[in-house]
Amino acid sequence: MFQRNLQLSVHPNALPTIEPSKLMTLDWSSPRAPAEGEMQKGSLLKVESVVGYSQKLQDDLQKLGIKIKKHEENLRFLKTQIDQLDESILDMQVSLGNYHSSNGKSMENDSNKEFQNEEKTIEQILQQEKSAAGVVCQLRSHHGTQAPHLPLTKEVLGTVATLGKVNDDNLSRLFSEYLGLETMMAIVCKTREGVKALETYDSEGEINKSTSLHGLGSSIGRHVDGRFLVISLEDLRPYSGDLMADDPQRRLAILKPRLPSGKCPPGFIGFAVNMINLDDTNLYFMTAGGQGLRDTLFYCLFSRLQVYRTRAEMELALPCISDGALSLDGGMMRTNGVYYLGSREEVKVRFPVRSGPPVLPIQYVETAGRIKTMAWDRERITDDMQREQTLLDHSKKSFELKKQEYVKFLAESSSLAVEHHVHMGGTKNGLR
Numbered sequence: 001m002f003q004r005n006l007q008l009s010v011h012p013n014a015l016p017t018i019e020p021s022k023l024m025t026l027d028w029s030s031p032r033a034p035a036e037g038e039m040q041k042g043s044l045l046k047v048e049s050v051v052g053y054s055q056k057l058q059d060d061l062q063k064l065g066i067k068i069k070k071h072e073e074n075l076r077f078l079k080t081q082i083d084q085l086d087e088s089i090l091d092m093q094v095s096l097g098n099y100h101s102s103n104g105k106s107m108e109n110d111s112n113k114e115f116q117n118e119e120k121t122i123e124q125i126l127q128q129e130k131s132a133a134g135v136v137c138q139l140r141s142h143h144g145t146q147a148p149h150l151p152l153t154k155e156v157l158g159t160v161a162t163l164g165k166v167n168d169d170n171l172s173r174l175f176s177e178y179l180g181l182e183t184m185m186a187i188v189c190k191t192r193e194g195v196k197a198l199e200t201y202d203s204e205g206e207i208n209k210s211t212s213l214h215g216l217g218s219s220i221g222r223h224v225d226g227r228f229l230v231i232s233l234e235d236l237r238p239y240s241g242d243l244m245a246d247d248p249q250r251r252l253a254i255l256k257p258r259l260p261s262g263k264c265p266p267g268f269i270g271f272a273v274n275m276i277n278l279d280d281t282n283l284y285f286m287t288a289g290g291q292g293l294r295d296t297l298f299y300c301l302f303s304r305l306q307v308y309r310t311r312a313e314m315e316l317a318l319p320c321i322s323d324g325a326l327s328l329d330g331g332m333m334r335t336n337g338v339y340y341l342g343s344r345e346e347v348k349v350r351f352p353v354r355s356g357p358p359v360l361p362i363q364y365v366e367t368a369g370r371i372k373t374m375a376w377d378r379e380r381i382t383d384d385m386q387r388e389q390t391l392l393d394h395s396k397k398s399f400e401l402k403k404q405e406y407v408k409f410l411a412e413s414s415s416l417a418v419e420h421h422v423h424m425g426g427t428k429n430g431l432r
Contacts, residue, residue, distance in 0.1 A: 050413045057406040064399040071392035078385045085378045090256060090264050092367050116172050118352040121161050125185060125349055132198070132228035133159045133185035135217040152216060155194025157285070160186045160301070163293060164276040165354040174326050175272060176347040179301060184349045186229035188297060190287065195232045231297065233287050239295035249277060250292060254304060257320035265320060267313025272305040272326065273298045277354045
């Protein structure tokens with residue numbers, strides 16, 4: 001808008017003006033009055049001086065307008081660079097956040113701890129007596145690679161607890177507590193037909209406990225009793241957005257939360273759905289509709305659940321939390337206004353912890369180094385923006401002063417021209 005106003009303000013029609021062509025063509029001469037010729041010559045010199053100075057003022061205004069436009073373009077370019085750096089820094093901070101446990105230590109400091117591994121998770125499931133998940137785990141333990149080909153379990157991928165891993169023991173406890181034991185032990189099937197195969201009914205609608213999963217459980221000494229949760233992947237409403245570009249874990253490209261100020265809330269680590277690690281088998285699994293486990297199962301379980309460093313930071317982020325939040329120090333919020341208080345519970349079945357290769361700490365250090373470099377770049381660009389803003393303010397002030405000078409000059413020149421025209425007209429009438 002300022003550029004448009006600028007163009008209008010330096011346009012001759014936008015200001016009081018004197019038309020040099022009229023000044024130059026006034027009839028100031030008379031062959032009968034030699035003295036008048038000398039007056040004409042002097043007047044013409046004055047007119048030329050007026051026209052020349054008027055043009056100089058217009059040129060000065062034009063140059064200042066170009067300077068202002070240039071400074072504004074520079075500021076927009078620098079602001080774009082700042083925004084891009086902020087996005088990149090935040091993305092890398094989120095990736096580093098995945099390496100942190102509740103006390104803020106990195107994986108390097110936690111490397112000596114005894115983490116929850118996959119064997120321990122299966123052991124925890126098997127300890128749950130009369131559970132359907134226990135039957136599935138025992139079947140897979142006994143039949144190994146043949147389990148996926150058995151008629152009863154060929155459509156079964158496993159249980160929720162065994163289909164993903166996390167980066168540290170604290171996340172394992174948090175996510176497992178958030179989902180609860182029933183969900184952690186839910187059986188995940190590829191299709192609705194897989195769900196139907198797990199249980200059959202007699203003509204009265206009662207469960208036939210001699211067939212399907214109930215019959216299989218009885219045959220191996222693990223009776224199934226009570227309700228159990230089963231998830232059909234093909235019936236879930238999948239995530240409809242894009243995946244992160246070039247991400248080996250095929251994480252979801254969910255827009256980061258933003259406060260009313262437009263900034264990402266401090267302490268935000270990431271979305272829980274993207275903090276689940278999938279092994280190669282589960283990573284490349286696809287439903288008939290072309291979706292993977294992350295954009296079906298784990299998106300259904302976590303949706304846009306946000307993870308923060310502390311309870312205090314989680315509470316500050318309330319304006320931009322839609323689907324609940326967790327904090328690494330134990331804070332838990334299901335949805336806005338629904339909190340979990342009290343001491344943390346020890347969940348009987350937890351996600352296994354990912355055992356990363358030795359290169360991970362090196363990646364951590366490299367990423368931290370890139371963040372530091374980008375922070376320096378951001379500081380430098382911020383200084384450049386401040387200099388550009390100072391130059392822009394100075395140019396705008398100079399423009400306004402020059403504009404006032406130009407308006408005043410035009411007003412005085414117009415008045416002088418009118419007086420001179422009246423005077424010369426009176427002289428010529430007197431000579432006649």
